[in-house]
Amino acid sequence: MxxxxxxxxxxxxxxxxxxxxxxxxxxxxxxxxxxxxxxxxxxxxxxxxxxxxxxxxxxxxxxxxxxxxxxxxxxxxxxxxxxxxxxxxxxxxxxxxxxxxxxxxxYVRPWPERALRAVLAKVLPNPSLFRLSLRAAALARPLGRLIPGQSMTAQRLRGMLALAPAALPPPSPVQEAQVHKAEGVRRGRVGLLTGCAQKVLNPSINEATIRLLTRMGIEVVITPGQGCCGALTHHMGQHDPAMAAARANITAWSAEIAGEGLDAIVVNASGCGTTLKDYGFMFREEPEAEQAARVSALAMDITEVLEKFAYAPTREKPGLTVAYHSACSLQHGQKITALPKQLLNRAGFTVKEPAEGHICCGSAGTYNILQPEIAGQLRARKLENINRTRADLIAAGNIGCMTQLAGDALPVVHTVELLDWMAGGPKPPRLATAGLPA
Missing domain, CATH: 1.10.1060.10 (Alpha-helical ferredoxin)
Incomplete structure (x- = not known):
């Protein structure tokens, strides 16, 4: 061009x-x-x-x-x-x-748009504020059906209330800053991005990640000072808040790298992983360019880390069929396509790939809030293709996708929860409540 x-x-x-x-x-x-x-x-x-x-x-x-x-x-x-x-x-x-x-x-957006974006940028990256907002949304959820009209504002309000879970899991102390020692001989040492929204919505993902890695002989470090990866504000065009969030993470992990060192920075939310792997580009003209590039080079999806350290299951095959939903940030952003399915197969699951697996589910960070009509159509299309597989459950590697696809007949579970279960960990909570066999 x-x-x-x-x-x-x-x-x-x-x-x-x-x-x-x-x-x-x-x-x-x-x-x-x-x-x-x-x-x-x-x-x-x-x-x-x-x-x-x-x-x-x-x-x-x-x-x-x-x-x-x-x-x-x-x-x-x-x-x-x-x-x-x-x-x-x-x-x-x-x-x-x-x-x-x-x-x-x-561009000066209409004030309701500016207000909504300001709230999302303030609340979503802050676990404490996010938890409070979800509790309020759960109380107001029955009112969603009473919101009149088809304006964008009305659609967004109904959409946000529909996305809010009816109940939240309690805060998990294992996600706070600390060092989780490896079991047996230490084979590696990694940092873990615990995230922001994921910490509140589904702490069992981080819990499973820590359990599985430490059982494999990998020390897991949750560094003080880390927080949101910056993706949420970055993709809303809010440059300064995004860079501030990323800079805090770079500072935290750089101190750990300079200390005892890290073999990887583990990310179990693929949307965050795509952004971490782009820190080197984002900071290419900044004073932290060298540190950012080092962090990007160490960033790895949890499936990459498990493959690197030779994940092996210990339980009998569960006799379950999994519809694997490949998050866009994983397959298109990070080019990780076959590995999660290979690990699930190795763990004993029968893996089905839904039709149109390359098409987005409609989550896309804040997209399902800001563009609820299009997101709703994509969700319906995705679930229709998934249900045709006649699987027992859905596996995905991104909390946004999991939230978007929840609420249908099939339970939605993170890939690492299934892999942890098959290597000696507990049955994932969402499978236990769904009544699927152990």
Whole structure:
């Protein structure tokens, strides 16, 4: 794609990167075939190619974002399916992230939109505030059916109440800053990102991760000072809060690396993992560039760590069929596709892959709150394909997807909970309540 940025514009590193990405695009349109929003809406501007044209025009002319660009960029899930499909290697993720920051800095949204985004940016990365908000939402949940109208505000309110769980698990002390010693001879030492929303919604994921790794002889360090990875605000275009969250993590893990050292930084929420692995790029012009690159190089999904340390089950085969949902951030963002299924097979599960596995479930961070209608359609489509597998349960590697897919007949369990169970850990809580056999 031909571009016409000025020399002055190209002095900005982000604009120079956008120019490089835009020039990689050859207009082939192969991305449209795998884009969820184009699949549903059929609008060229709701495809990656269409959004690329909009972003190019906005950035090249160095003008504030208009309602047109905002509408179509906001509808992008950042599922990155287009990057898997693209034969030219267009790095759409960095381009759309830059566009979102430009929109945030130049476009004045209607006040209800600004208020909602401010609340999400404040509450979701803060476990204490998030827990309080979920308790309030659970109390208000019956009122969701009484909210009238089909306005975006009404849809969002109903959607947020529907997503709130009826009850929350109690806080888990094992997730707090501490060192979990390896059992037996220590084979490795890793840091664990405990996350923000996941800590509140499903602490059993972190508990299973710690149990499994320590039984395998791996010391697990939860460093003081770590918190949200920054992805939630980053994908809303809120650059400074995202960088502050990432910087805190980089500082915390760098101190640990300089001390006793780390063999890996384990991430069991794939949306967070995609962002951690991008810290090196995000901080390429910052004073922490070297530290950020080191953290990115150490970041590994839990399945990568289990494979590295030769995971092996100890229980008999459970006789259960698992529908494996491959989170977009894992398969498209991190290019981890076969490994989780191989580990589940090794653990004795029969693994089924639903049709359209490359299509997003509609969670996408805050997307199912900000774009509830599209997210709802994608959820229904995903569950229909999953139910056709006639599996006993759903396995996934991302808390956002798990929350989005919950509430159907099938229990949704994190992959690491199943692997921990088959290697001597307890039965996952969601399987126990579903009455599935041990």
């Amino acid at each position: 031909q571009t016409h940025f000025t020399a002055e514009q190209l002095r900005d590193p982000d604009t120079a990167e956008a120019n490089k990405i835009l020039r990689t695009c050859v207009h082939c349109g192969m991305c449209t075939a795998t884009c969820p929003t184009f699949l549903l809406l059929g609008d060229e501007l709701d495809s990656p190619r269409g959004r690329i044209y909009l972003i190019k025009d906005m950035l090249e002319n160095d003008r504030p974002a208009s309602e047109l660009e905002v509408r179509h960029v906001d509808r992008c899930l950042s599922c990155l399916s287009c990057m898997t499909t693209c034969p030219s290697g267009v790095h759409y993720m960095h381009l759309v992230d830059h566009a979102r920051r430009h929109i945030e800095e130049t």
